Amino acid sequence: MAFxxxxxxxRVCAAGCPMNVWINDDxxxxxxxxxxxxxxARGYAYRNYVLRPDRIRTPMKRVGARGxxxxxxxxxxxxxxxxxxxxxxxxxxxxxxxxxxxxGYTKWYRPILHRLVHSFGSLNYGTESSSCHMSLRMxxxxxxxxxxxxxxxxxxxxxxxxxxxxxxxxxxxxxLEDYREKGGKIIVVDPKVTPAAKFxxxxxxxxxxxxxxxxxxxxxxxxxxxxxxxxxxxxxxHGYEAYRKEAQKYKLEKTAQITGISEGLLLKAAALIAExxxxxxxxxxxxxxxxxxxxxxxxxxxxxxxITGNFDREGGIYPIEYxxxxxxxxxxxxxxxxxxxPLSADGSGYQNSPQWKRQNPHFTAEGRKKVRPKIxxxxxxxxxxxxxxxQSMDLRRQIVEQTPYPIRxxxxxxxxxxxxxxxxxxxxxxxxxxxxVDVDLFWTTAAKHADxxxxxCSSLERQELVAKGPMVRFVEPxxxxxxxxxxxxxxxxxxxxxxxLDVDDRLLKSGYEKIVKYVIRxxxxxxxxxxxxxxxxxxxxxxxxxxxxSLADGLRTPTGKIELYSETIAGxxxxxxxxxxxxxxxxxxxxxxxxxxxxxxxxGRIPGEFHSRLMGVKSTKVLRRQAAADVxxxxxxxxxxxxxxxxxxxxxxxxxxxxxxxxxxxxRGVVFMFQDYEHANVNHIIPAAHLDPxxxxxxxxxxxxxxxxx
Amino acid sequence: MKAQFTFHPERCVGCAxxxxxxINENQIDVDKQNPFRQLxxxxxxxxDAVEVxxxxxxxMHCKEHPCLTACPRGCFAYDETLGVVKxxxxxxxxxxxxxxxxxxxxxxxxxxxxxxxxxxxxRNLRRDRLPxxxxxxPRRALTADEKxxxxxxxxxxLQAELQQYQKQRAGSGGQKGEG
Numbered sequence: 001m002a003f004x005x006x007x008x009x010x011r012v013c014a015a016g017c018p019m020n021v022w023i024n025d026d027x028x029x030x031x032x033x034x035x036x037x038x039x040x041a042r043g044y045a046y047r048n049y050v051l052r053p054d055r056i057r058t059p060m061k062r063v064g065a066r067g068x069x070x071x072x073x074x075x076x077x078x079x080x081x082x083x084x085x086x087x088x089x090x091x092x093x094x095x096x097x098x099x100x101x102x103x104g105y106t107k108w109y110r111p112i113l114h115r116l117v118h119s120f121g122s123l124n125y126g127t128e129s130s131s132c133h134m135s136l137r138m139x140x141x142x143x144x145x146x147x148x149x150x151x152x153x154x155x156x157x158x159x160x161x162x163x164x165x166x167x168x169x170x171x172x173x174x175x176l177e178d179y180r181e182k183g184g185k186i187i188v189v190d191p192k193v194t195p196a197a198k199f200x201x202x203x204x205x206x207x208x209x210x211x212x213x214x215x216x217x218x219x220x221x222x223x224x225x226x227x228x229x230x231x232x233x234x235x236x237x238h239g240y241e242a243y244r245k246e247a248q249k250y251k252l253e254k255t256a257q258i259t260g261i262s263e264g265l266l267l268k269a270a271a272l273i274a275e276x277x278x279x280x281x282x283x284x285x286x287x288x289x290x291x292x293x294x295x296x297x298x299x300x301x302x303x304x305x306x307i308t309g310n311f312d313r314e315g316g317i318y319p320i321e322y323x324x325x326x327x328x329x330x331x332x333x334x335x336x337x338x339x340x341x342p343l344s345a346d347g348s349g350y351q352n353s354p355q356w357k358r359q360n361p362h363f364t365a366e367g368r369k370k371v372r373p374k375i376x377x378x379x380x381x382x383x384x385x386x387x388x389x390x391q392s393m394d395l396r397r398q399i400v401e402q403t404p405y406p407i408r409x410x411x412x413x414x415x416x417x418x419x420x421x422x423x424x425x426x427x428x429x430x431x432x433x434x435x436x437v438d439v440d441l442f443w444t445t446a447a448k449h450a451d452x453x454x455x456x457c458s459s460l461e462r463q464e465l466v467a468k469g470p471m472v473r474f475v476e477p478x479x480x481x482x483x484x485x486x487x488x489x490x491x492x493x494x495x496x497x498x499x500x501l502d503v504d505d506r507l508l509k510s511g512y513e514k515i516v517k518y519v520i521r522x523x524x525x526x527x528x529x530x531x532x533x534x535x536x537x538x539x540x541x542x543x544x545x546x547x548x549x550s551l552a553d554g555l556r557t558p559t560g561k562i563e564l565y566s567e568t569i570a571g572x573x574x575x576x577x578x579x580x581x582x583x584x585x586x587x588x589x590x591x592x593x594x595x596x597x598x599x600x601x602x603x604g605r606i607p608g609e610f611h612s613r614l615m616g617v618k619s620t621k622v623l624r625r626q627a628a629a630d631v632x633x634x635x636x637x638x639x640x641x642x643x644x645x646x647x648x649x650x651x652x653x654x655x656x657x658x659x660x661x662x663x664x665x666x667x668r669g670v671v672f673m674f675q676d677y678e679h680a681n682v683n684h685i686i687p688a689a690h691l692d693p694x695x696x697x698x699x700x701x702x703x704x705x706x707x708x709x710x
Numbered sequence: 711m712k713a714q715f716t717f718h719p720e721r722c723v724g725c726a727x728x729x730x731x732x733i734n735e736n737q738i739d740v741d742k743q744n745p746f747r748q749l750x751x752x753x754x755x756x757x758d759a760v761e762v763x764x765x766x767x768x769x770m771h772c773k774e775h776p777c778l779t780a781c782p783r784g785c786f787a788y789d790e791t792l793g794v795v796k797x798x799x800x801x802x803x804x805x806x807x808x809x810x811x812x813x814x815x816x817x818x819x820x821x822x823x824x825x826x827x828x829x830x831x832x833r834n835l836r837r838d839r840l841p842x843x844x845x846x847x848p849r850r851a852l853t854a855d856e857k858x859x860x861x862x863x864x865x866x867x868l869q870a871e872l873q874q875y876q877k878q879r880a881g882s883g884g885q886k887g888e889g
């Protein structure tokens with residue numbers, strides 16, 4: 001018996017925790033964390049994830065009607081030929097832009113897909129990040145010109161805004177504990193009672209989506225009490241006066257009314273912030289952006305760091321992207337996607353982004369193809385400038401309305417339609433396309449609507465370059481790809497060989513190892529040394545960052561300062577009515593309060609699930625046997641609902657049926673529901689137009705609803 | 711290395727890593743049986759204040775091991791060296807006497823109506839490795855190899871939580887608040 005422990009990584013989520021796999025005769029026995037590491041509940045389910053019975057086994061061609069689920073096996077060669085025939089014909093007759101490329105989770109191969117789209121001659125590349133993280137990135141970029149990290153251990157006060165690491169990343173949780181033992185103060189802002197809230201000195205439970213008002217109130221309080229850093233503001237902050245006027249509107253009584261937090265507790269939290277000098281802070285990239293004022297709410301939260309002089313200061317928050325290129329020594333994935341980029345013919349979009357311009361000072365338009373602007377640019381102009389993807393929440397409208405131009409084909413990698421609002425309509429729109437190909441590990445509902453389905457493999461079955469901060473690692477396959485599946489990247493590189501590309505992209509066609517060698521060429525490690533190293537390697541020569549460096553160099557914002565008044569937003573035409581200062585407005589949709597008295601909050605992590613990835617794994621169902629909505633017991637009593645009753649959750653666009661789980665952990669008046677259940681598809685009952693005008697993000701977490709016993 | 715589990719409810723955050731680690735280690739088919747550790751929680755409400763206690767229960771390999779004396783067929787044995795309460799289910803007649811006396815609701819019955827329970831990952835213990843659930847806990851809420859006179863000391867914290875849970879469940883007539 002050939003027994004071996006092989007080193008690999010978990011890719012349920014983007015954290016990518018190192019994982020050892022016990023193999024017996026090429027069969028997975030079990031998984032365990034790499035020495036010194038941890039796995040979460042999802043990671044421990046990875047064997048069952050990889051062995052999900054609904055894995056796609058071979059390339060398949062549809063023989064029945066769309067969605068009818070009748071298939072014929074075809075070879076990889078046949079699949080590539082047919083896909084290329086269809087896409088090349090659309091490109092020839094209508095232009096490459098009329099093919100949209102979309103990718104769901106995960107993220108590891110994205111720059112390669114992005115380059116493929118560019119080389120094909122289009123900017124129509126979209127991802128599931130249209131509903132996760134990118135709104136946070138926009139707020140960070142507009143304010144600081146960089147994403148940020150909290151310097152928690154050096155701070156006096158840590159504010160965790162929608163922060164519960166115990167249901168997502170275990171490592172962060174341990175950090176919180178060390179911090180508390182050292183005497184650090186903690187404020188947790190979360191409508192739910194979570195394990196992290198147990199560690200808080202003050203736990204604030206605002207009504208969902210009112211975070212902006214809460215943050216502006218804190219800003220106002222700090223200004224009123226002289227707890228701001230005037231010298232810092234003078235030197236480094238742009239638009240303080242405009243911000244101060246906005247914050248002034250959020251007085252105690254009004255804020256208590258908006259947020260549903262008592263005046264006493266608001267004052268207690270405000271006083272704690274005012275008396276703390278070093279303040280670090282983190283904002284969830286999913287929870288806070290999932291309101292239609294989400295992007296602005298995050299900017300209002302970041303303003304607290306700016307006015308107290310805690311950005312780029314010890315014990316505050318620090319940037320991770322820099323103006324100084326010496327500090328940006330990293331795997332060159334961004335450049336890799338950029339190299340074959342065509343330009344938007346009307347000059348709109350990401351090529352105007354201030355940070356992109358700074359990052360690409362030598363970028364030349366010479367020899368670049370001019371193409372039609374990416375789809376969604378007219379509807380979400382701020383997103384379009386800030387983010388190098390189309391806003392995919394606009395995809396259905398785009399397909400149906402065909403403006404400014406039609407989309408005829410869709411190439412999906414891991415398309416999960418359940419992430420979209422009123423998502424059954426997206427499937428109908430997809431059915432109206434000339435051609436849809438989907439690459440996935442599993443037979444998802446979206447895959448069943450495709451013309452051709454290609455089987456991808458999991459992280460245990462492929463090579464992967466893992467780059468995380470200063471650390472780089474190359475992972476070899478732990479087992480051979482199951483069935484006829486292939487690595488997503490191999491599929492992209494091989495498909496590139498069949499497509500009519502505008503750029504003769506030999507590098508892309510040459511395969512993953514050559515691409516990896518190319519993108520690591522400046523970091524001082526070789527592929528051979530990475531392969532020989534059992535653990536991640538540190539990029540040699542990477543200069544250590546010191547506080548204040550970015551402020552001294554000038555930030556990657558239009559003014560080079562922290563922008564509380566965003567010059568980028570000010571540059572968006574007036575008819576879009578986007579405010580350059582972080583204004584607050586109610587995120588609830590405007591439906592009747594009598595008819596829909598409760599607030600539906602869809603999303604949020606539960607242990608053992610991640611999007612829909614583990615839905616087909618039965619072992620994680622021991623944690624929650626069936627789809628259930630969390631309802632406050634007092635709300636339940638009002639509607640005569642008892643534990644485990646079957647209830648409906650209804651909005652103005654639809655209804656789902658689920659079990660009721662009575663719990664005091666949700667706020668009174670709020671119904672919490674995990675997303676991604678196939679038959680309790682909560683996002684389908686959220687109105688499709690319920691989107692943040694700044695970021696295009698879906699307002700998953702603030703929707704009027706009613707509940708009742710069936 | 712000895713099993714002899716101790717559970718510290720104040721450290722548990724309900725992340726469920728131990729439960730999934732148990733399934734992973736033992737390749738448990740959850741259609742046929744529950745994992746050997748199960749996660750539950752209790753909610754304590756006082757005005758606006760809500761306190762949630764998470765806990766996982768399963769065989770603690772306790773020194774008292776009442777299952778051993780309750781079993782009419784002598785299926786249970788105590789391994790002094792490894793601190794493991796062992797179960798040989800060959801002679802089991804499915805009388806449930808062991809389950810009735812277990813303070814931790816740790817014994818379940820497979821479709822063949824014979825008792826099954828945690829074996830303390832005895833393979834791991836023999837190689838001086840921790841049981842899977844103990845290794846998985848990111849917060850050391852579940853520990854092994856400590857002095858565990860849990861039952862003799864009176865009502866231990868885990869038992870108290872379990873009884874509170876069962877009381878609530880009886881009151882609501884349904885399953886409550888898992889995960």
